[in-house]
Amino acid sequence: MRLLLAGIVVMLTPELIAGSRVGVYLDFDQPASRTATAAMQKEAADALRLQGFDIAWRMVAENQGDEVFERLVVVKFTGACASEGFLRPTREILVLGTTEVSSGQVLPYSQVHCDEVRRLLPAFEFATDRSRGDVGLGRAFGRVLAHELYHVLMGTTHHSSAGLAKAIQSTDDLKSDEFFFDQTDWPVAQTSDMSSARRTAPPANRAVSP
Numbered sequence: 001m002r003l004l005l006a007g008i009v010v011m012l013t014p015e016l017i018a019g020s021r022v023g024v025y026l027d028f029d030q031p032a033s034r035t036a037t038a039a040m041q042k043e044a045a046d047a048l049r050l051q052g053f054d055i056a057w058r059m060v061a062e063n064q065g066d067e068v069f070e071r072l073v074v075v076k077f078t079g080a081c082a083s084e085g086f087l088r089p090t091r092e093i094l095v096l097g098t099t100e101v102s103s104g105q106v107l108p109y110s111q112v113h114c115d116e117v118r119r120l121l122p123a124f125e126f127a128t129d130r131s132r133g134d135v136g137l138g139r140a141f142g143r144v145l146a147h148e149l150y151h152v153l154m155g156t157t158h159h160s161s162a163g164l165a166k167a168i169q170s171t172d173d174l175k176s177d178e179f180f181f182d183q184t185d186w187p188v189a190q191t192s193d194m195s196s197a198r199r200t201a202p203p204a205n206r207a208v209s210p
Contacts, residue, residue: 022053022153023069026077027060032114033082035131036138040081043142047164047180048149073108073152079115081141083133087115089122093168096120097144099151106155110148112141120171140174150181160185 024044026037045055058067060074094116100107117140118125124140127133146164151157159167163182166173173179 020053020070020153021056022048022071022073022149023056023058023067024149025058025060025063025072025074027074028077028081030080032077032080033134033138035134036082036141039135039138040142040145043139044146044149047143047146048153050180053153071108071153073110073149075145075148076109076111077141078111078113079118081112081114081137083118083125083127083130083137085126085130085133087118087125089125090119094120096169097148099148101157106151106157108152110145110152112144112148114141117141117144117174121175124175136175143169143174143179146181150185158185 041055041057045057048055053071056069095113096116097110097112099111100109114137118137121137121140124133124136127136143164147169150165159165160182163180163185165181165185
């Protein structure tokens with residue numbers, strides 16, 4: 001099945017292809033912090049590299065339609081992806097990311113909600129050292145992004161009870177020194193009944209303060 005997203009033609013395939021070069025096209029609502037973006041890309045790429053995926057980062061605005069990837073994902077970032085020191089913190093459960101599903105098919109189109117992440121991490125949002133705050137937020141954005149890419153690359157709505165594929169992550173998960181996928185997540189999703197797993201959209205990726 002072929003799908004046109006933001007001028008990019010995508011071939012939808014349900015199989016997990018370890019070792020694939022994955023093109024991830026980023027689309028930001030607002031200009032993003034370069035420091036936060038670099039930290040986000042490193043965090044997500046490191047987590048997926050352990051599963052055998054090589055991530056190639058691209059911007060939707062710079063797409064010329066002349067590159068071919070084995071897998072491709074378009075990710076929309078809403079809000080301000082930088083520490084700006086004004087969003088009021090919350091202890092509510094917030095939706096941090098989503099991935100589209102249509103007619104039971106997981107689509108290569110995800111969203112990351114930067115403002116919601118910032119509200120959960122006031123230590124980074126209000127950091128005196130703005131660069132340090134952007135690095136911390138960027139790593140958290142990267143973990144949300146890695147979670148959504150998991151859904152797309154596996155073509156599954158499956159969530160695990162531990163690691164980056166959890167449906168609900170704590171603020172400690174988002175800001176810890178290390179946080180990766182549980183190694184059992186990938187083969188479990190690969191061997192599950194995909195037609196059953198795709199009947200509904202993946203529950204949104206959420207986070208809650210401890």
